[in-house]
Amino acid sequence: MKETTKTALRATAVLAVAFGLCITGLTAADAKSNPIKEAMKKYNAAPKGTDPVCKKASEGKASKEEIKGMLAAYTAMAAAKPPQGDAAKWKQLCDALVAATAALDKGEAGAADKFKAAVNCKACHTDFKPAKK
Numbered sequence: 362m363k364e365t366t367k368t369a370l371r372a373t374a375v376l377a378v379a380f381g382l383c384i385t386g387l388t389a390a391d392a393k394s395n396p397i398k399e400a401m402k403k404y405n406a407a408p409k410g411t412d413p414v415c416k417k418a419s420e421g422k423a424s425k426e427e428i429k430g431m432l433a434a435y436t437a438m439a440a441a442k443p444p445q446g447d448a449a450k451w452k453q454l455c456d457a458l459v460a461a462t463a464a465l466d467k468g469e470a471g472a473a474d475k476f477k478a479a480v481n482c483k484a485c486h487t488d489f490k491p492a493k494k
C-alpha cells in the first residue's frame with residue numbers, strides 16, 4: 362500500500378470516530394426532549410439478555426408500577442410529533458397503544474393480547490421511524 366493511501370485511510374478512520382461521537386452526543390441530548398425516544402428506550406428496548414417492559418406486559422408479567430410508567434410514557438408519546446409519517450395514523454396507533462396500556466392497568470380481561478397487538482414495533486416503525494442514515 363502506498364504511504365499516501367495509508368495516510369488517507371487513517372484520516373478517514375479518525376473522522377469516522379469523531380463523527381460517531383458526535384452522533385452519540387446528539388442522540389443523548391435528543392432523548393431528553395423527545396418523549397418518543399424516551400418511551401422506546403425505557404419501555405420497548407432493554408439491554409441484551411433482559412426483557413423490555415413491553416414484552417413482560419404482553420406476557421402479563423409487568424408490575425403495576427411498570428404499567429403505570431408505561432401508560433404515562435405512551436401518553437406523552439401520543440402527544441408528541443413523530444419525525445415522519447401521517448399525523449392521523451400516528452394518533453390512531455398511539456391511541457390504541459395508550460388504550461391497551463390503560464386496559465392492562467385496570468386489569469381488564471384480554472388486555473395483554475390487546476397490548477401485544479398495539480405494541481407492534483414494525484407496524485409503527487415502518488411509517489414513523491426514520492431509516493438509519
Ligand code: HEC
Nearest residue numbers: 397398401405406415443444454455480481482485489490
Ligand atoms: C406507536 C408507534 C411505535 C411503536 C408501537 C414502537 N415504536 Fe419504536 N419508535 C417509534 C418512533 C416514531 C421512533 C423514532 C423516534 C425518533 O427518531 O424521534 C422509534 C424509535 C425506536 C428506537 C430508537 C430510539 C432512539 O433513541 O433513537 C428503538 C430502540 C425502538 N423504537 C424500539 C421499539 C421496539 C422494540 C418496539 C416494539 C416492542 C417499538 N419500538 C414499538 C414508534 C414506535
